[in-house]
Amino acid sequence: MTSQNTPVQPPLLAQGLLQILAGQAKAAPLLGDLYEEFQQRAVSSIPAARAWYWQQTIHSLPYVVTHSLVIIKLLRYTTYASLALVPVLVAFIAWLSSFDQFPTGVEQGMQRLITGQLPGLLTESAIWAQFPLALTEVEDLWFLVHPPALLWSLLSIAMGWYCYHRNRTTTAKLTGIFMMLIFTPYLIGKLYIFWYTPPARQVGPVLAFMVLHICYSLPPLACLLIKRLNLLVESRHE
Amino acid sequence: MAEPGKILGEFEQVTLLALLQLDNCAYGAAIRQLLHSRISRDVALGALYATLERMEKKGLVRSWLGDATPERGGRAKRYFEVTAKGRLALKQCKAALDTMWQGIIICSSGEMVYD
Incomplete structure (x- = not known):
């Protein structure tokens, strides 16, 4: 006083x-x-x-x-927003499957593609402009089926499901585990391309594995995380 | 019953003992000041609340909200009390430590020897 x-x-x-x-x-x-x-x-x-x-x-x-309820809500919105990555990646793969050449304005497009610099490529507006056309030209959805990525994703989802149902796994840990399960193949693929610099024809399957694994595993794991976050928000309101 | 063989952490023990010493007036600021004055432990209130809430989940303490008072800017105190399970856990911890200390002699030089 x-x-x-x-x-x-x-x-x-x-x-x-x-x-x-x-x-x-x-x-x-x-x-x-x-x-x-x-x-x-x-x-x-x-x-x-x-x-x-x-x-x-x-x-x-x-x-x-x-x-913090604010952080939990922020994490929930971020998780919802992360789901938008799936259609973007699907459109990207659709475009790659009918790939002819990079649109003008994308510098060193092929070099960036075979070195796995996908985030950089996805920021190119010239590539985004090709997505709607690529999606309308798709004749079947077989380009979305990649057995190794599917198998790995099923294992990741099973692991995520197990962690979700374990009482001792906190939400912070669960978020970390899910991020790891979704993005580890991508990081390993990046490291593989960086260290071994494989020829262009060998990069394709690696890229497909990296990207399709995210497409397969992100929606179910994000839904589990949103479910946990909703429960947490409810319990904090009580 | 406290889980047998589960020893409390050092900070959990001193916090439970502080609650017992403060009897029915154990709330955040009082516990913090007691720990500071008795064992020179300058603990952050957030860390103290985290420990108390963890122990509350384990059933070692229980808490309730008091009335809002002007000397706290119109905010309520959150009182804490050791439960029967908490007291039992403390007793088990003391018994375990006493047993382990038996035969250990602290020499005047500060060195410890087992006799």
Whole structure:
């Protein structure tokens, strides 16, 4: 308290950060404890009390973040958004299966393709412009069937299903495991292409494996994660 | 019953002991200050709440919300209390440690010898 007996206000930004991340109900006891000790410390030195408040806020962030409804909701929206990757990749494969040549404006397209630089290629608007035409020209869907990728995806989904039903797997761990299950073949494929620089005709099956595995495994694993996040949001609202 | 053979972590033990010492007035700030004054442990409130909530899930402590007070900016205290399971776990932990300490002598030089 100050000499006029009016309480000193703790740093508003730190308070706001805790309140936004943890939510009103969860943050109230924590903020109350911080406020109480802050007032005691402010009697001897206000700057020291403010520094202490910030230090406590920063050290409390791991607790607040793991219990944050805002982060859970953000993760849920990100998971929904990640599903948009599947049609993009399907359109990309459709375009590749009827591939003739790279559209003008895509520099070193073939070089980037055979070195597995797919994210870079997918940012090229010239390639995106070809997707609708490629999809309308598709005669059958056999280009989407890749037995090794299918088998690997089934194993990944089974592993994800097992982790989902294990009581001890936290949501943070589950998110990490799912990311690993979805993207590990892609990373391994990238490393294989980078280290062994195989000839162009051998890169095709590797790329197909990398991309189709994401297409197969992302929807079921994302649905499982969304289900878990919904349960978490419900339990936090109770 | 506490799970036999499951020893509490060091911080869990000191937190449970702090709750017992504070009797029915154990809440975040009081527990933090007690740990600081008794064992010079300057713990973050977030870390303390994380431990308390983990122990609450295990059934070692229980919590309830008190009334909002002006000296806390109009926010309620969250009180914690050790359950019977928590007390049993503490007793088992103490018994295990006492057994393991038997025969260990601390010399004046600070060295430990087993006799």
